Amino acid sequence: MNREELQVIGEREREKQQSYRCRILCCASTPCLSSGATAVIETFKEVIKEFDLEAEVTVTSTGCMGPCSRGPLVTVQMNGQQDVIYEHVTPELARDIALAHAAPEAKPLDRNVLPADLPFFNKQKKVVLANSGLIDPTRLESYVARDGYSALAHALREMTPTEVCEEVIRSGLRGRGGAGYPAGLKWDLVRKAPGDKKYIIANGDEGDPGAYMDRTLMESDPHRILEGMAIAGYAVGADQGFVYVRGEYPIAAKRLENAIRMAERRGLLGSRVLDSPFGFRIDIRIGAGAFVCGEETALMASIMGRRGQPWPRPPYPAQKGLWGLPTLINNVETFGNIAPIISHGADWFGAIGTEKSKGTKIFALAGTVETTGLIEVPMGISLRDIVFEIGGGIPNDRQFKAAQTGGPSGGCIPTDHLDTPVDYESLGALGSIMGSGGLVVMDDTSCMPDVAKFFMEFCMEESCGKCVPCRVGTVQLHRILEHVTDGSATLDDLDRLEELCVMMKETSLCGLGQSAPNPLLSTLKYFREEYEAHITNHTCPAGKCTMFGVPPLQLTRDLLRNTLQAKNDTEVS
Known part of the structure; x- marks a missing residue:
């Protein structure tokens, strides 16, 4: 074709x-x-x-x-x-x-x-999800009817690999997997790396609780990802790509597999893409559900058939990745941005968002909010607009308490910072991260020490165990948090929590251990009074935790009041 x-x-x-x-x-x-x-x-x-x-x-x-x-x-x-x-x-x-x-x-x-x-729709800016909900993801023709694969054709016919990399650099696109590293710079490193054999990897292994951005994109618009990967392959000189799909996503894997077959039959993938000298093939690899395999080195180990554990860097994948060869790894949402950038230009993309955080971001809006779901918003939108405009506010006349961004690696943002712009720098300054796009809203019935314990338990169970700081540190942090929520901790334990968090962040091997303390540190920073109430007063202000096996304070007061009333009634009679 x-x-x-x-x-x-x-x-x-x-x-x-x-x-x-x-x-x-x-x-x-x-x-x-x-x-x-x-x-x-x-x-x-x-x-x-x-x-x-x-x-x-x-x-x-x-x-x-x-x-x-x-x-x-x-x-x-x-x-x-x-x-x-x-x-x-x-x-x-x-x-x-x-x-x-x-x-x-x-x-x-x-x-x-x-x-x-409805503000849920009007406040959004669809770039990556422009086709989602409008096309049949199982039909190639449906994607092509919305100019699908035209960006690939344009790149192959009218641009050199160097020009493609420069366009991505100029767009300001940053990796959407969490770290926010400039995508174009990573592409250029792989392009300049010596060697005739190189690889492309699309990371579709999202394991954050409540997050399903990557799954939805793979299910809704699989050809958008394949086109972005093919453009990347042309730009960096790779002829083989892999999509790493989480094992719990069978529909996404099936639709991707179907899309690959259709693209190959039409000459959009394979030995001569669009009748050009460029050849590019894509295969699917299914993950086994290990959260740590979202980390790029652990993911590559899994693709190569090894145990999914990270290895020290440098060397970085751009120099030594799959089977020791230069490898480009991007999140599937990052690849979803490529076709629009090539079609509309870097200036068009750069006009969306903020000076340092360009474009849009997809979030899985979850928790105690009127309307939950998948949204795509321009970088720089305020957290207040997301929660109260797009999400419709807090149900049941409850009060907003915090928003947790970035999954188990992120932090909890309190009411005082609702007007914070949602971009990489602003969230980082608050002790949180953009992450892959999980956004959990909590109302005033949430107990923040209990929230920290939940995320720490997740990290503890998902730790691969390779490095001591993460393997042992998550267990110790979780144990202390259990003491806090059951009322048996001391104020000295808060100091121990902070010391352990710093140790883990500075000495863990990969991003899982380095970022696992974030939810705990942010709740200690913004909700320290709740920790102190659990320890000194043996009460849970949110009424969630049971202190020493007895009901929370309000239930205890009600019990005492009823007991005294019954005693008075007996004395009167």
């Missing part, structure tokens, strides 16, 4: 889509599938067939539409009319939706419709 044939495929697909009077898009990502989307999709297809509407109405299974807590989600597109999005769709509602929009004078239903001006 050449560039002209690619354009023909896209034009034919667009004409086919426009021939339908009504398009029903059904979310088929993991959250919606888990809440019954399969039955909804089947119902739509049955109704369309029952009323012989196949020529006028089409039903498409898409990727994630965003507000996952409101699923199953369905978008109805009518020619010349505004899209209508339905929430909490059941098979019964699906039938009503199909009949209402298929009628000669189509009119949306007056129930389960999301407002057109």
